[in-house]
Amino acid sequence: MESIIRCRKCGKKMKSARVDDYRIKLSCTCGFSEYRTAPAASKAINPHFSKESLLPLTFDDSGRFVLQQQADREQKEIITLEEISMLASSDYNLDEVLMAVVEKTAERLGLDICSVYLWDGEYLVLRASHGLAQEALGKAKLKIGEGITGSAVEARKPLLVEDVSQDSRYRYFPETKEEQYKIKTMYSYPIFLGEKPFGVLNLQSVVTREFTEDEIYFMSVIANLILGAVKMRKRL
DSSP: OOOOOBOTTTOOBOEEEEOSSSEEEEEOTTSOEEEEEOOHHHHHTOTTOOGGGSOOEEEOTTSOEEEEOOTTTOOEEEOHHHHHHHHHTSSSOHHHHHHHHHHHHHHHHTOSEEEEEEEOSSOEEEEEEESSOGGGTTTOEEOTTSHHHHHHHHHTSOEEESOGGGOTTOOOOGGGTGGGTOOOEEEEEEEEETTEEEEEEEEEESSOOOOOHHHHHHHHHHHHHHHHHHHHHHHO
16 A cells, blocks of 8 residues: 655645665655655665665764765765754754654654654543644543553563554554554653653554664653753743
8 A cells, every 4th residue: 555645835745756776855846845854665665775775883083973874975964863862952843843853753753653652641542643643732631551552651661663563552543544554663762751651752664674773772862852842831
């Protein structure tokens, strides 16, 4: 089933065209266009894609996070963490920050879906998502122990499910319109503030996906930046 990507401006179906081995351009008849990193499904059938595009995190001379690019490039680039860190401490509202976080995280890790759920004292509420329908924000809710997301919080540890279709805990929300993806692998990283649940960072792929130690470390830093961004805005 072909994935449908809707325009963020008018909601119409967008057309996609590969720009190079790592990017696709999405265009809408309304004139809006954007670039995205090729999703996992595209990379899986791309003979030029190499797992070396996700190499370990290192530091540059100034102490900033950097990521070594493909071996044939010999250059380093400042990793998304610095951008997200700046956003987290900016005066942007929380929803804008969370949306930027999920978009940049999905692009950096080559994922089809990245979402953030925050605990409101009763439910884990979907607050931001790259990939899921935006009308689901604030509506998709889970209790602790419910779904893979809630189970990760209950277990107080990350959960990796290689095939969600084989896991009875998987919870589907019609409003997210995720049926267009046929999700395969899901990784839920719970966020805690001391002993209290705070939220969950969800990562999803349409192909079976494993995560390296460096990618998991990357997620832990993103989770901490989300925690800091929310706490800072609650104090304001």
